[in-house]
Amino acid sequence: MSTPQPSTPQRAHTLRLLLGDQLNPEHSWFAAQDEGVVYVLMEVRQETDYVLHHAQKILAIFAAMRDLARHLREAGHRVRYVAIDDASNRQSMPDSLAALMAHYGAHTLQYQHPDEWRLDEQLRTWGAEQPFTVQAVSSEHFYTTRTEMAEVFKGRKQWLMEHFYRRMRQRHSVLIDEAGEPEGGQWNYDHDNRKPWPDTKDAPALPPDARPTHDHSALWATIQAAGVQSFGNPQAHALRWPLNRAEALAWLDHFITTTLPHFGAYEDAMSTRSSRLFHSLLSFALNTKMLRPHEVVQRAQAAYHAGAAPLPAVEGFVRQILGWREYVRGIYWAHMPGYDERNALGHHMPLPEWFWTGNTHMRCMQHAVGQSLEHAYAHHIQRLMVIGNFALLAGLDPAAVHRWYLGVYIDAFEWVEVPNTVGMSQFADGGLLATKPYVSSAAYIDRMSDYCKGCHYDKKQKLGDRACPYNALYWDFFARNEGTLGNNFRLGMVYRQLQKMQGPQLDALREHAASLRTRLDAL
Structure with missing residues (x-):
């Protein structure tokens, strides 16, 4: 045989x-x-x-x-x-x-x-x-080529997104009227999109979360058995993200019809009552290419023309997809390799331990970091003006911040995450992307959220054990970096205020900030 x-x-x-x-x-x-x-x-x-x-x-x-x-x-x-x-x-x-x-x-x-x-x-x-x-x-996904934006901004010191965004609107006839002008007579409605979400009876209700629920506990067991290390809640029995194009299209339809009308007004709002508010949660499907940016923009524009969503909401959403998303990709390809290692302000502090647990007395960080660990998601203002704000004020190492953002968020792929973190959030590129550092004291966080209510720290205090850490860190940040930032035209008011604080008041704030930085793990 x-x-x-x-x-x-x-x-x-x-x-x-x-x-x-x-x-x-x-x-x-x-x-x-x-x-x-x-x-x-x-x-x-x-x-x-x-x-x-x-x-x-x-x-x-x-x-x-x-x-x-x-x-x-x-x-x-x-x-x-x-x-x-x-x-x-x-x-x-x-x-x-x-x-x-x-x-x-x-x-x-x-x-x-x-x-x-x-x-x-x-x-x-x-x-x-x-x-x-x-x-x-080609992956046949983006509006632009890798090198297109570098060609647009060749020879310019700053690569301003607004210039690029208007060019994209005109080129692709998005929210452009028959006369070739922007719909509504202006290009940008950002000033209309900065409202906190009120805790009142007349506040718009949140739409239901209609994303699919998947049980992938068997796959998760395989991943663990293979020795793959990870952090955060896997939610293997109830994974809530679209996993194919059909599911992604269904979620896009849900967002356009139920959520987009309120997206603009509350896109900068933060609340402990909701992890998503009126955000689209489309970025995972977009960044894995289940959805094409063209069809997402077209759906939003059609909603405006049909009278189903107001212009400020639609323009704000389109700006994120047609403008910002393509813009940061251009930044990435024009400045890699090495952009991810930039550290213009010389920050080297390690991440506090609570970046991996969420166990901090700061209610805003507790919620934003805790939500990130629970859902692999936080919206852009939580990432920029809570977590990123603290990281920049405290002087955390931008490379370590970058690795955390890249790892923790389900939609984070390096081309989109590095410019957002190193450039926009941490100002580590020295101002190539952002015209000023995006930092604030407790006042902004309180205005845009309910985080300060019931917090261990007092939003109004600048000194003392119960003073909100953001306050002293804010003034110390500008004092420490006056040589680099003092002539920034967008920071004139900040430095005029700082000048009035010279002497014992500023010395006390800086001493308190230095003490905070020695005990970040305990905050």
């Missing part, structure tokens, strides 16, 4: 790599079936371990990748899915790709342009050394 021979894999001429943030089932790759093409998706430790990630981020990306693999198979495509616990998994993208190319006898590897510099550089460098053909193609 002859000995059974191992089966030979069906050969393929081309492998096509799909990364965990390239989950667009409508990419032109999938327009036709080809038995000679194998789509490759890989769960590798290289990607889980480069920073410590929130459990929900790992779980949701893996679950969404598996869902796309299922969808592609059902559509008749060949798929090779390398799970985190596969015996053949090399846990390195280049090593696994080399093994798969040999396995299938393929002569061409194609991949969509990665949106993170480290992956782009790794695949480009590795690909140039291979005996087979390696080709990179």
Whole structure:
């Protein structure tokens, strides 16, 4: 009797790599079936371990990748899915790709342009050394190319988003009237979008959370058994994020019809009564490419034209997608590598321990950090004016802040997170992106939230054990950085006030701030 021979894999001429943030089932790759093409998706430790990630981020990306693999198979495509616990998994993208190319006898590897510099550089460098053909193609997602914004701002000291945003509105005819002017006669309605959410009977009610609920406890057990480290609540039995395009489209529809009308007025508001208020929670689906920014902008614009949402709300939302999102991507690609390591103010303090627990007496940080750990999400004002504000005032190391933001938020991929953290939040790029540091004392937080009510610290006090730490840290920050910031035209009022405080008052504030920085873990 002859000995059974191992089966030979069906050969393929081309492998096509799909990364965990390239989950667009409508990419032109999938327009036709080809038995000679194998789509490759890989769960590798290289990607889980480069920073410590929130459990929900790992779980949701893996679950969404598996869902796309299922969808592609059902559509008749060949798929090779390398799970985190596969015996053949090399846990390195280049090593696994080399093994798969040999396995299938393929002569061409194609991949969509990665949106993170480290992956782009790794695949480009590795690909140039291979005996087979390696080709990179567009992800077909963004409005702009990687280099477009650098060309727009060539020779300019500051890259102001408003200039870029108006150019994008005109180019793509978004909220532009028949005469070629901005709808409503002005480009920006930001001044209309700064209301706190009142705790009154006539306050607009929150729309229901209609996101799907997924039970991925088995996948989570596999991730843990594979030794992947993480932090935060995995919510494996009730994961509340869209994991495929159909779910993402349903959530987009829900946002447009129930939530967008109030988004603008309350987009800067914060409240302990809600973790999401009137925000879209579309960023995970957008940044993994389940949704295209074009269709999101078109839906919002259509809502305005139909009279279903007011112009300030729609313009504020469009500005985030068409303006800010494309803008920070341009910043990222123009200034990497090295942008993530900038530290213009020379800050080196380590993160307090409560960044990983939420256990702090500051009610605003307790809520914003605690929500981040619980849901892998906080909206942009919580990230900028609570957590980022404290980090900048306290002098935390911007690289450490960057790694925390990149790890904790489910929508954080380096191209969007680094400019937001290093540039906008921590002013570590020296003002390339932001015209001034975005910091405040307790007054702003109190005006825009209910955080100060019932807090251990007194929002009005500047000195003493019960004084809100933001107050002394605020004035000390500007005093410490007067040589760098004193001539900033947007900070004239701040430095005039600081001049009036010279002497014992300022000395006491600075002494108190120095004491706070020696005991950040205890705040």
